[in-house]
Amino acid sequence: MGVNGGADKTELFERTAVPKAVMTMVVPTILSSLVMVLYNLADTWFVGMLNDPIQNSAVTLAAPVLLAFNAVNNLFGVGSSSLMSRSLGKKDYDSVQRSSALGFYCALVCSMLFSVGYTLLRQPLLVTLGTDSETVRATSEYLRWTVTCGAAPAILNVVMAYLVRAEGAALHASIGTMSGCLLNIVLDPIFILPWGLNMGASGAGLATFLSNCAACAYFFVLLYCRRGKTLVSISPSMLKADWTVFKEICGVGVPAAIQNLLNVTGMTVLNNFTSSFSPSVVAAMGIAQKINMIPLYIALGFSQGVMPLISYSYAGEHNRRMRDTILFSVKLALGFMVAVSLEYFLGSEQLIFLFMKNETIVQYGGSFLRGLCLALPFLCLDFLAVGVFQACGMGRKALVFAVLRKIVLEIPALFLLNRLWPIYGLAYAQLSAELVLSIAAVITVTRLLQKTAAAGP
Secondary structure (H helix, E strand, O other): OHHHHHHOOHHHHHHOOHHHHHHHHHHHHHHHHHHHHHHHHHHHHHHHOOOOHHHHHHHHHHHHHHHHHHHHHHHHHHHHHHHHHHHHHOOOHHHHHHHHHHHHHHHHHHHHHHHHHHHHOHHHHHHHOOOOOOOHHHHHHHHHHHHHHOHHHHHHHHHHHHHHHHOOOHHHHHHHHHHHHHHHHHHHHHHHOOOOOOOOHHHHHHHHHHHHHHHHHHHHHHHHHOOOOOOOOOOHHHOOOOHHHHHHHHHHHHHHHHHHHHHHHHHHHHHHHHHOOOHHHHHHHHHHHHHHHHHHHHHHHHHHHHHHHHHHHHHOOOHHHHHHHHHHHHHHHHHHHHHHHHHHHHOHHHHHHHHOOOHHHHHHHHHHHHHHHOOHHHHHHHHHHHHHHHHOOOHHHHHHHHHHHHHHHHHHHHHHHHHHOOOHHHHHHHHHHHHHHHHHHHHHHHHHHHHHHHHOO
8 A cells, every 4th residue: 555555646746847736735725724814813803893802812812822732733743744745755655654643643642731731730821821810711711622622633633734735635634624714713603702602702712622623523534535545644553663753753843843832932922011011902912913824824834835845856856846846936925925015014904993993902903013014025935944944854944943033033122122112112023033034044045955956956
């Protein structure tokens, strides 16, 4: 099964024209990312319809914990999928199966530990997140469903999407992710609003939990139906004590996980700054961040979509194809991000108004969104560069970028800009960091392309 299962996958990776191969992988991944943005916006949208800043603040304050899921997603999703695609490029189909099984079961164990750890440390964590006497109850109720009950399905459905995408099945990966997201959008108003169950932020958490369970169910059914035709394996029989496979997964996955933990740290610092002002400021920043997530997730989806193509070409030494894939991706993604950034800057307050018709929140949110959107073109270059490093197994380079972004540049900028320009300066910290990182990204990736060019076609 191993050889036959992999033989029909070379068409996309080796012979399909680069623009078509990129679009085949990227379009479903971006669509999935867009639906995921809608899924993230749904909580903010429907909770915002209550016109209660406390309920909206609860969703915003809980965001760092949910973002921390991405540490596990990246550790075993990005780590395993990178190894799977590189193993496909080398025609090592046994390693493809073993790395997928190891990634799945490690993610399962870590998600359960995540759930238990949060539940035991709930009170001090809520304080760390920036809750106060007004927001603590609503935030706790939201996290009860999304973390205590929902950590495992939330993490596993994302990890399985990575595993399925690694062998070129981007459409199936996206359908699985989108099925849960769309269900969440349907359930949110029923659970949140007064005409339904009137649960507020707690209802948003319950809808998220049920939706992630549905997404997991899709992937389990998919793998069962495709048994014998797929190299993705979650069979316990494929779990073997192979240090080489585990080391390869961690070589890419650990830096990716650290990158997301640093993102959580940065978001927590930002939330603590905003929560020191008022619930309206917290809500405004949360809405601005959620709106900014639309292009941000598109950029992330683009980098994730091309990763299997780059991994396969790099491992199989198809150097010209790898260079063409990277250059085509940069031109397409960067042009789109410049256009979106301009539109966001000009229509920031109107976009905030769509989510909450509160004059104070619209004023704050419009200013915040203008600052956040200016970073998008530079963030796009950064994401693509990190995606290239992860695809090629260069975990250390990805880690250096993560440390530079948050520890060296963005978090210090939050303190400095808030002192120079209270409240409003917070939204420009990301821009200051991404300006520097985008320059580093261009230099580093250019050197990699020059190196592969010297190695031959």
